[in-house]
Amino acid sequence: MRAIALLGAMMLISLSSEALAETPSRQALHALDEQAGALSRLHTVLVAVNGEIVHEIHQGGPGVAVPANVKSLSKTVLAAITGAALEAGVVETLDQPLVELLGSRVPEGVDPQVEDITLEHLLAMQSGLERTSGAHYSAWVASPDWVAYALSQPFVDEPGGRMLYSTGSSHLLSAALTEASGESTHALAQRLLAVPLDIAIPSWPRDPQGIYFGGNDMQLSPRALVDIGELYRHDGVVNGERILPEGYVEDSWTPRGRSPWTGDGYGLGWFVTTLAGVPAYYGRGYGGQALYVIPERAMTVVITSDPNPPSPGGQFQQQLNRLVANVLMHSGQGNTPK
Known part of the structure; x- marks a missing residue:
């Protein structure tokens, strides 16, 4: 996947993106495979670090490069x-x-x-x-x-x-x-x-x-969602061109209210939470569709699932949050991706 260019320092991050890019360990990715495999509804999981996809899981649905209903x-x-x-x-x-x-x-x-x-x-x-x-x-x-x-x-x-x-x-x-x-x-x-x-x-x-x-x-497609997440991670700039207004990402990730179901903050189309002690921003859809951006780890994660009723509801979303939290907990520099 093409890398999305970054102009200037990413707002919300005080350190360089290189210093923050932490590739998940082999053990973390193996654990992710096992945890995803235990969720029969789940279709795909993509993990990108510093704009490059380092891990893909496809166990159902159209596939990682095919458009799917994201609800x-x-x-x-x-x-x-x-x-x-x-x-x-x-x-x-x-x-x-x-x-x-x-x-x-x-x-x-x-x-x-x-x-x-x-x-x-x-x-x-x-x-x-x-x-x-x-x-x-x-x-x-x-x-x-x-x-x-x-x-x-x-x-x-x-x-x-x-x-x-x-x-x-x-x-x-x-x-x-x-x-x-x-x-x-x-x-x-x-x-x-x-x-x-x-x-x-x-x-x-x-x-x-x-x-x-x-x-x-x-x-x-899940890969297209990675690119949208990366656009936000890079403050609305892609290949040297500003697509979103300066400050729009920061505004989007600033809570105006809170979800009455999860307690997570809600900005402009994004939920705001903390996973494994790290600030995380995510969008979600019925049945287990999710896009996560974790700027402090230079990471974007996409998950797609069976969109058909009945939905497993909030409990399934919490399971997806735990998948991402577990990856964050076991990420570190110097690890070689699977």
């Missing part, structure tokens, strides 16, 4: 698309009110508080609107207009308040990007993310109005 990990990818749109001038600022961008897509009679929702609120899951995920999901995706339905939900908090994990918020963001650019979210993803990273982002489902699903059902 709600799409929200992290959408955050990258939004950052790229900001850098390209498609949107002016994350403080922009949502209604300015949606225009006539805002239905009549919605709560006036909708005018206070910004793009940042959507990225951080702080719209204040009742969630359209969980028990509310089926009714939302069965509605004739997903944007109108999401905006018509009652407010259960103020915009900018507590984290309310909702795919409806991500879909409103996709609609806003579409209206702001005059392009589809898929076209933006191709132009602003896929081309500079040299990855494939195939088309994915759309709502009844043709808006690409914001926050679910995107198709990316």
Whole structure:
């Protein structure tokens, strides 16, 4: 895999990337193989150190180089698309009110508080609107207009308040990007993310109005997800070109709220946690899809799993966290990869 170039020192890291790059030991990778093998739902695990993939596991699913449904990990990818749109001038600022961008897509009679929702609120899951995920999901995706339905939900908090994990918020963001650019979210993803990273982002489902699903059902290969993780690890720069605005990664990894299920912080499309005593940032999706970036170890880890129901839920996600934590615990310089 091509290495992604780093311009300047990586923010959040005080030491050089070379000093921090710790290749997992043979023993750690052998243990990872065994632990992954015990999880029948798990499809792939990729470990990259300093931009180079040092270990791949493929025990099910399409494979490490073939696009697969990453479910709600799409929200992290959408955050990258939004950052790229900001850098390209498609949107002016994350403080922009949502209604300015949606225009006539805002239905009549919605709560006036909708005018206070910004793009940042959507990225951080702080719209204040009742969630359209969980028990509310089926009714939302069965509605004739997903944007109108999401905006018509009652407010259960103020915009900018507590984290309310909702795919409806991500879909409103996709609609806003579409209206702001005059392009589809898929076209933006191709132009602003896929081309500079040299990855494939195939088309994915759309709502009844043709808006690409914001926050679910995107198709990316595990190797493409490594490249997205590396883009963030390098502060939004790839091959000398700035793709994400300066400071966007730091903002993305700064918690605005906390998950009520795990207690992990949530920034702009990324969860914030600590694994094996090391700060880690991750996106996740239904059924066991995950992208981890651990800057202090110059490491990116991708995991994909069977996306079909039923999901094993939070317990499985904790098992994936332990897989990554175990790799971090048994990493050290001078080890030769398997």
